[in-house]
Amino acid sequence: MPLKSRHLLGLHGMPREDIELILETAISFREVLDRPIKKVPPLQGKTIANMFFENSTRTRLSFELAERRLSADVLGFQTSGSSVSKGETLKDTARNIEAMKVDMVVMRHWAAGAPHYLSNVIDANVINAGDGAHEHPTQALLDLYTIHEKHGKIAGLHVCLVGDILHSRVARSNIYGLTALGAKVSVCGPATMIPHGIERLGVQVFHHLDEVIGNVDVLNVLRVQLERDAGRFFPSLREYHHSYGITKGRLEKAGKPITIMHPGPINRDVELSSDVADGEHSVILQQVLNGVAVRMAILYLLATGNQ
Amino acid sequence: MKIEKAIDIVLRNVRIIDPLTDRDEVRDIHLVDGMIGKIASGLKGGASTRSVDLTGVVAAPGFLDMHVHLREPGFEHKETIETGCMAAAAGGFTGVCCMPNTNPAIDDESVIRLIQEKSRRALLGLVDVHPIGAVTIGRKGEHLAPMAEMAAAGAVAFTDDGDPVHDAELMRRALEYAGMFNRPVIQHAQDIPMTRGGVMNEGFCSTELGLPGMPAAAEDVMISRDILLAGYTGGQYHVAHMSTAGAVDLVRAAKVKGLRVTCEVTPHHFFLTDDAVRSFDTNTKMNPPLRTKFDVDAIREGLRDGTIDVIATDHAPHSFDEKQVEFQSAPFGIVGLETAIGLAVTELVYRGILSLDRLVRLFSVNPRRILHLPDVTITEGARANLTLFSPDQSWTVDPLRFHSLSRNTPFAGLTLRGKPFAVANNGVICWSD
Amino acid sequence: MRTLKGTIMDAAAIERTITRLAHEILERNKGASNIAIIGIRTRGEFLARRVAERIEKVEGIHPDLGFLDITLYRDDLLGKLEQPMMKGTDILFDITGKDLIILDDVLYTGRTIRAALDGLIDLGRPRTIQLAVLIDRGHRQLPIKADYVGKNVATSANESIRVHLKEIDGEDSILLMHPEKEGK
Numbered sequence: 001m002p003l004k005s006r007h008l009l010g011l012h013g014m015p016r017e018d019i020e021l022i023l024e025t026a027i028s029f030r031e032v033l034d035r036p037i038k039k040v041p042p043l044q045g046k047t048i049a050n051m052f053f054e055n056s057t058r059t060r061l062s063f064e065l066a067e068r069r070l071s072a073d074v075l076g077f078q079t080s081g082s083s084v085s086k087g088e089t090l091k092d093t094a095r096n097i098e099a100m101k102v103d104m105v106v107m108r109h110w111a112a113g114a115p116h117y118l119s120n121v122i123d124a125n126v127i128n129a130g131d132g133a134h135e136h137p138t139q140a141l142l143d144l145y146t147i148h149e150k151h152g153k154i155a156g157l158h159v160c161l162v163g164d165i166l167h168s169r170v171a172r173s174n175i176y177g178l179t180a181l182g183a184k185v186s187v188c189g190p191a192t193m194i195p196h197g198i199e200r201l202g203v204q205v206f207h208h209l210d211e212v213i214g215n216v217d218v219l220n221v222l223r224v225q226l227e228r229d230a231g232r233f234f235p236s237l238r239e240y241h242h243s244y245g246i247t248k249g250r251l252e253k254a255g256k257p258i259t260i261m262h263p264g265p266i267n268r269d270v271e272l273s274s275d276v277a278d279g280e281h282s283v284i285l286q287q288v289l290n291g292v293a294v295r296m297a298i299l300y301l302l303a304t305g306n307q
Numbered sequence: 308m309k310i311e312k313a314i315d316i317v318l319r320n321v322r323i324i325d326p327l328t329d330r331d332e333v334r335d336i337h338l339v340d341g342m343i344g345k346i347a348s349g350l351k352g353g354a355s356t357r358s359v360d361l362t363g364v365v366a367a368p369g370f371l372d373m374h375v376h377l378r379e380p381g382f383e384h385k386e387t388i389e390t391g392c393m394a395a396a397a398g399g400f401t402g403v404c405c406m407p408n409t410n411p412a413i414d415d416e417s418v419i420r421l422i423q424e425k426s427r428r429a430l431l432g433l434v435d436v437h438p439i440g441a442v443t444i445g446r447k448g449e450h451l452a453p454m455a456e457m458a459a460a461g462a463v464a465f466t467d468d469g470d471p472v473h474d475a476e477l478m479r480r481a482l483e484y485a486g487m488f489n490r491p492v493i494q495h496a497q498d499i500p501m502t503r504g505g506v507m508n509e510g511f512c513s514t515e516l517g518l519p520g521m522p523a524a525a526e527d528v529m530i531s532r533d534i535l536l537a538g539y540t541g542g543q544y545h546v547a548h549m550s551t552a553g554a555v556d557l558v559r560a561a562k563v564k565g566l567r568v569t570c571e572v573t574p575h576h577f578f579l580t581d582d583a584v585r586s587f588d589t590n591t592k593m594n595p596p597l598r599t600k601f602d603v604d605a606i607r608e609g610l611r612d613g614t615i616d617v618i619a620t621d622h623a624p625h626s627f628d629e630k631q632v633e634f635q636s637a638p639f640g641i642v643g644l645e646t647a648i649g650l651a652v653t654e655l656v657y658r659g660i661l662s663l664d665r666l667v668r669l670f671s672v673n674p675r676r677i678l679h680l681p682d683v684t685i686t687e688g689a690r691a692n693l694t695l696f697s698p699d700q701s702w703t704v705d706p707l708r709f710h711s712l713s714r715n716t717p718f719a720g721l722t723l724r725g726k727p728f729a730v731a732n733n734g735v736i737c738w739s740d
Numbered sequence: 741m742r743t744l745k746g747t748i749m750d751a752a753a754i755e756r757t758i759t760r761l762a763h764e765i766l767e768r769n770k771g772a773s774n775i776a777i778i779g780i781r782t783r784g785e786f787l788a789r790r791v792a793e794r795i796e797k798v799e800g801i802h803p804d805l806g807f808l809d810i811t812l813y814r815d816d817l818l819g820k821l822e823q824p825m826m827k828g829t830d831i832l833f834d835i836t837g838k839d840l841i842i843l844d845d846v847l848y849t850g851r852t853i854r855a856a857l858d859g860l861i862d863l864g865r866p867r868t869i870q871l872a873v874l875i876d877r878g879h880r881q882l883p884i885k886a887d888y889v890g891k892n893v894a895t896s897a898n899e900s901i902r903v904h905l906k907e908i909d910g911e912d913s914i915l916l917m918h919p920e921k922e923g924k
Contacts, residue, residue: 002823012515028809028826037862040812091631111633112517113587132635134517172517196520197511304817304824 002305007119007126010135011176023145025297043072043303049102051077053109059129063106066295091121098122125302133167139263140173142291146283150259155182160212163222166193170263175201188212192233213254220261221246221271237270247273257281313338313736317352321361325685326668341734343691364728368683369401369692370670374619381410386624386712392429394711396737398644399694399727402435408469414441414452416460433735437463442472442481458488463678466493482542491543494533501525506635508581508596527553534561546570548621550595552605559614569677571617574650577606589630589637590717611660616673620647624713641715652698652725695728702726742917751912757890761872762794764888769839776804776838781827784844786907806831813855836864845903847873850884
């Protein structure tokens with residue numbers, strides 16, 4: 001039974017069965033990544049365009065690896081800045097890609113809603129690799145996979161997202177995915193970085209880490225955007241680290257082991273201290289490998305979905 | 308659209324709604340050489356008199372849209388004075404006020420004269436175009452523009468619309484200076500640092516969509532300040548495109564105090580909420596943005612209780628390509644002249660919020676009072692300035708049939724009640740399709 | 741709805757065939773020391789388990805046992821009406837140098853076995869790959885031949901063979917079904 005949509009634009013409103021199908025399929029692909037020959041043929045002959053309108057190394061490489069492991073042909077396209085300033089609209093860029101008979105497009109864009117727009121304008125399957133502050137569904141799916149791998153379940157776990165929720169697409173997608181699978185979700189960060197009405201998404205809001213760290217199973221620590229936020233949303237990195245930095249001392253006070261996750265790249269000793277990032281409860285590197293498997297699963301399910 | 312000179316026509320069985328003469332009755336109106344001849348039942352006219360049966364049609368004093376962007380000079384790919392006047396006539400308006408964010412801005416009399424000349428030649432001069440001059444030179448918010456010269460040339464009000472007059476000292480001086488010529492200062496109320504990067508209302512919807520928001524407070528903060536300045540200076544102040552519940556309360560309180568404060572709302576602000584943005588359709592992107600249900604309910608209440616004086620469209624044409632971009636990159640604004648009557652009748656009259664008499668005051672009487680233009684009435688011997696519309700007729704919005712050059716509307720495909728029928732002014736009558 | 745044409749094997753016949761196949765495999769490979777049994781999921785898995793267990797009874801050695809999911813190697817993935825469910829591959833030993841015995845219930849067009857060969861070659865370099873099937877029903881579309889056959893059954897292309905195994909179907913039987921009736 002295929003996924004309900006021919007695109008992966010976000011986890012908001014995605015049926016629970018679809019999320020579970022992707023995670024289950026990812027298990028098989030995770031096994032492929034342990035083989036000596038880490039390649040399987042299902043997407044042979046398919047052409048996938050990676051359109052990255054925003055800088056990203058890890059997500060781009062992860063997708064590229066997933067695509068090549070499935071034997072697809074990969075087209076890379078990177079640009080930064082407004083397509084308007086470059087003189088070619090997003091629509092025209094998309095039409096050009098389609099004219100080259102591309103089967104699937106993986107898109108990262110600084111504008112929320114850009115992949116939705118693209119899916120209305122071209123025929124290829126569209127996968128959202130992050131659109132503005134809106135959604136980053138493949139990241140949330142690999143986070144869900146990693147949590148399940150570590151804890152054996154998702155329902156009933158308490159997961160807390162820490163940091164700049166306001167600007168975070170990772171936070172939003174995670175909230176939608178975790179609540180769909182029955183986890184208890186909270187967010188913790190400075191009041192200036194918690195968006196309006198977020199409780200309505202079914203999450204609890206905390207401003208002080210010590211209020212929540214005692215009963216949490218997983219901390220998903222978000223990246224702080226140095227350039228944009230220091231001075232406007234919080235006074236300094238030093239103060240941010242003091243209030244929200246995940247350090248060994250803080251974790252010891254919690255009393256029970258807490259799984260530590262981070263979408264990367266890490267600002268060491270701002271969001272996470274180095275010993276926590278490299279510590280025994282950190283699954284950050286597993287996230288990276290699981291990311292390739294989850295992306296393989298998504299590409300496979302969409303390509304063979306036949307809609 | 309069919310345009311002809313109103314030489315000798317009897318409009319039969321038309322329901323005349325004229326608030327200033329307290330008239331609401333079905334009569335015939337005889338138009339002769341652009342003047343209103345007799346108003347009575349059973350008019351026959353002469354041998355060459357044309358007779359049109361307008362059963363089911365309302366005749367009101369001509370509607371005036373006091374917030375329209377005609378885009379000429381400078382942006383003729385979006386709209387021209389001619390196409391804007393056609394859209395106005397098609398929408399049931401006999402007059403519009405055009406905003407100064409043209410290129411060059413309307414900040415001196417030469418641009419005013421250009422606009423007047425072009426508008427006289429459009430549609431045989433049917434639509435009165437009243438230019439609104441800029442408050443500051445180039446709308447830059449730094450130096451006062453030559454308001455005396457512009458007022459003498461025909462400017463009816465002053466605004467930097469598109470942008471606020473941000474500096475309180477400058478706003479104070481503008482209210483004082485414009486007050487000398489009995490012209491209102493119209494403010495696009497928006498605190499700029501609070502709304503930097505914003506593309507929609509800040510609220511639950513913007514949280515879900517991850518789009519940067521513009522809080523309602525950013526509009527209220529400036530209106531609150533300006534009302535204090537209006538009180539202090541005794542100047543005349545008008546809030547453009549008011550969109551928040553907070554603003555309605557502020558204006559209501561100002562009126563109780565007897566201050567010279569008035570306000571207008573657009574049809575989209577009493578019809579849509581920010582939920583409409585979920586589609587990422589750039590035709591739901593405008594400034595001020597669509598707000599929450601709470602705000603929309605307050606606006607409807609403000610219309611009902613008389614706090615809100617005017618419905619004005621903020622008609623903001625943009626070409627198709629300009630709107631075919633990412634939501635965050637798209638220009639703000641939608642067209643409105645050709646859907647205003649339909650939206651108002653459907654959402655306000657049919658829901659019992661407004662009577663037709665009140666609707667006519669909002670579209671016709673109040674704008675002229677605020678701009679100190681002569682009243683328009685439907686009386687024998689007066690110049691004929693009429694808006695004819697069928698409140699009960701259903702029609703479906705089809706942007707491809709718009710007379711405006713632009714099609715940027717979120718209402719495509721919607722079926723509305725209340726269709727413009729014809730307009731008559733300056734000796735000309737124009738029948739809608 | 742298809743109707744029953746005949747029973748190809750009952751439970752007892754299946755058991756006897758599995759025993760015979762196990763003996764043939766041991767005979768040809770001169771014992772169990774270098775063989776590995778690979779069952780093709782789904783039903784091939786259960787047959788493989790039974791054959792391995794039979795070999796252990798006879799030789800005292802339990803051969804390496806693995807299970808292969810051929811979904812990713814199918815040649816009909818892009819274009820099927822129903823998206824095939826992945827079942828997962830579990831081969832936890834190194835296949836390089838081994839004599840692999842692929843086990844499946846029915847050999848028909850040969851495409852499943854072609855996919856299995858591609859899947860196995862990606863995992864290593866076996867010394868030999870041999871094929872054992874319960875039923876060979878002919879109609880090969882590729883040059884594939886079984887080394888060990890339970891029973892050869894002549895069928896027409898629009899008949900179908902239903903294999904039931906007690907591990908998942910509750911009973912052991914192999915049935916031959918008539919073609920689909922028109923209009924049903």
